[in-house]
Amino acid sequence: MPVVLQSGPYRLFFYSDEGNEPVHVHVERENKEAKFWLEPVKLASSGGFGAAEIRRIERIVSRNKQAIIQRWNEHFES
Numbered sequence: 001m002p003v004v005l006q007s008g009p010y011r012l013f014f015y016s017d018e019g020n021e022p023v024h025v026h027v028e029r030e031n032k033e034a035k036f037w038l039e040p041v042k043l044a045s046s047g048g049f050g051a052a053e054i055r056r057i058e059r060i061v062s063r064n065k066q067a068i069i070q071r072w073n074e075h076f077e078s
Contacts, residue, residue, distance in 0.1 A: 004071045012068065019076035026069050027057050036061045038069055062075045 005012040009029045018024070023038045032048030032058060042064045046054055061068070 002075050004068050005064055021067055023072050038065055
């Protein structure tokens, strides 16, 4: 699971076997996890996060979208 970014309590990462899906990132904090599509940035699924925290995470993902996409391409195209 390549970690793309650590932002405060959030760890943004990919699962290595998901390269056949559209570009996305998983976000984890403690025992909670969410998945965001990147083109466009949109919540795909969430387990345990409240609405306000999802909005905060979505802003983090949006601000780092290009770097996340670059890391995705480097990881899955190699």
